[in-house]
Amino acid sequence: MKMTNIYEGSYQWIVFGRDExxxxxxxxxxxxxxxxxxxxxxxxxxxxxxxxxxxAAVLHYAPVDQITDLFASHQDPDIISSLGLWDQAxxxxxxxxxxxxxxxxxxxxxxxxxxxxxxxxxxxxNLGDIELRVIPAHYMHSSANFNIYDPQAKILMSGDIGxxxxxxxxxxxxxxxxxxxxKMRFFHQRWMPSNQAKRVWIDSVRELDIDIMAPQHGRxxxxxxxxxxxxxxxxxxxGIAVQ
Amino acid sequence: MNRDKTKSQFVAVASIAAELSAxxxxxxxxxxxxxxxxxxxxxAGEKAKGFQPITDFINELAKETIExxxxxxxxxxxxxxxxxxxxxxxxxxxxxxxxxxxAQGAAYEDSIEQSLLEAGQRMNECRRSFKSSxxxxxxxxxxxxxxxxxxxxxxxxxxxxxSQAGEYLQSLQAVAESVDNAAQVIHDNVQRxxxxxxxxxxxx
Numbered sequence: 001m002k003m004t005n006i007y008e009g010s011y012q013w014i015v016f017g018r019d020e021x022x023x024x025x026x027x028x029x030x031x032x033x034x035x036x037x038x039x040x041x042x043x044x045x046x047x048x049x050x051x052x053x054x055x056a057a058v059l060h061y062a063p064v065d066q067i068t069d070l071f072a073s074h075q076d077p078d079i080i081s082s083l084g085l086w087d088q089a090x091x092x093x094x095x096x097x098x099x100x101x102x103x104x105x106x107x108x109x110x111x112x113x114x115x116x117x118x119x120x121x122x123x124x125x126n127l128g129d130i131e132l133r134v135i136p137a138h139y140m141h142s143s144a145n146f147n148i149y150d151p152q153a154k155i156l157m158s159g160d161i162g163x164x165x166x167x168x169x170x171x172x173x174x175x176x177x178x179x180x181x182x183k184m185r186f187f188h189q190r191w192m193p194s195n196q197a198k199r200v201w202i203d204s205v206r207e208l209d210i211d212i213m214a215p216q217h218g219r220x221x222x223x224x225x226x227x228x229x230x231x232x233x234x235x236x237x238x239g240i241a242v243q
Numbered sequence: 244m245n246r247d248k249t250k251s252q253f254v255a256v257a258s259i260a261a262e263l264s265a266x267x268x269x270x271x272x273x274x275x276x277x278x279x280x281x282x283x284x285x286x287a288g289e290k291a292k293g294f295q296p297i298t299d300f301i302n303e304l305a306k307e308t309i310e311x312x313x314x315x316x317x318x319x320x321x322x323x324x325x326x327x328x329x330x331x332x333x334x335x336x337x338x339x340x341x342x343x344x345x346a347q348g349a350a351y352e353d354s355i356e357q358s359l360l361e362a363g364q365r366m367n368e369c370r371r372s373f374k375s376s377x378x379x380x381x382x383x384x385x386x387x388x389x390x391x392x393x394x395x396x397x398x399x400x401x402x403x404x405x406s407q408a409g410e411y412l413q414s415l416q417a418v419a420e421s422v423d424n425a426a427q428v429i430h431d432n433v434q435r436x437x438x439x440x441x442x443x444x445x446x447x
Contacts, residue, residue, distance in 0.1 A: 051342075052339075052341040053345060055339075055342045056341075056345030056346040056349065057349075059351045059352055059354065060350055060351070062351060063353075064354040064355055065354065084331065085338055088332075088335040088339070089342070
């Protein structure tokens with residue numbers, strides 16, 4: 001599992017991904033960790049196949065008892081089907097996810113972890129030293145869907161928005177936006193169902209100060225590439241399966 | 244536990260439910276046969292005097308079987324849940340064990356030890372509960388064989404009594420036949436349940 005620091009301040013953001021031992025027939029995912037002095041948030045901790053390499057990688061940064069918070073942007077198996085295993089491994093943790101998906105996500109196993117339901121309007125996740133904003137991104141692509149925004153690090157973890165279908169071992173950052181577009185087009189046109197939801201999300205995200213946009217698949221956008229993505233996405237018709 | 248063994252356990256526990264459902268149907272048939280026999284014996288009057296108390300026995304045996312099967316069904320449901328729990332806990336333990344291997348050299352590798360220990364304890368507890376539940380179920384299955392055996396004896400007595408019932412001979416012999424067949428079916432199905440459970444390793 002590749003581990004890359006994407007923000008280093010009084011706390012850290014780390015991305016985990018490009019697992020060499022991942023079976024070929026499951027989609028590659030990026031897992032994120034926000035590490036403060038005594039707490040850790042794992043963002044979209046991944047599917048059941050990824051649990052062991054993911055937790056082993058996390059142990060390079062934090063002990064088990066300081067993994068205090070999990071966040072699932074939505075209910076998909078590549079996001080959170082590992083929950084039943086985290087549930088048995090973590091002595092004191094909370095899962096922050098949509099209130100709408102609670103009864104569904106609990107199918108993955110959630111006995112000891114506390115499920116903290118997020119209302120449609122979003123909310124905050126408090127990690128002691130810092131507070132992260134939970135931004136609504138409904139229908140992008142899941143019907144109840146959230147992003148995480150860190151105003152201090154200026155990072156937006158955008159879930160499936162900005163995702164790309166890449167060959168294994170692809171670099172962590174977008175280095176040529178124009179070349180990257182074709183890796184994102186089908187993903188967004190087919191998995192994003194609503195042009196209206198897309199416009200609402202773009203309007204809300206344009207109000208944020210973002211240095212890094214970090215999706216759950218593919219590469220991370222930095223600097224001007226964030227706005228390039230928003231412009232490209234704004235012009236892209238989505239929901240093509242029914243057009 | 245290996246994957247094939249787990250699969251066999253799931254299949255064994257699920258097949259018990261199917262076998263028991265058939266036993267329940269047959270027990271209900273016996274109950275119906277008892278009611279029929281009672282009506283025939285009543286019509287036959289003096290000619291089937293010896294048959295009348297037998298019909299009450301048949302009815303009691305059917306009731307007893309139905310009650311026992313209900314209890315076994317509830318137990319089989321619990322056993323299925325325990326099978327799922329055992330599978331989950333074993334899988335969790337294996338995965339956390341893998342974390343411990345993969346985390347070698349990580350700054351916080353030791354912190355996984357407590358989780359591994361607790362997962363191991365939970366797995367062993369699940370195994371113990373599962374095995375104890377299988378043993379109890381086997382006892383219950385043995386218990387349900389008793390009325391089935393008794394039903395066969397009663398069927399034999401019924402044939403003797405039927406032979407003295409004159410024109411009711413054939414009807415009463417049919418009742419005896421149906422009780423005998425039903426008892427045989429129950430015996431065979433319960434035997435299959437016991438064989439299905441033989442895939443479970445009950446050793447510590």
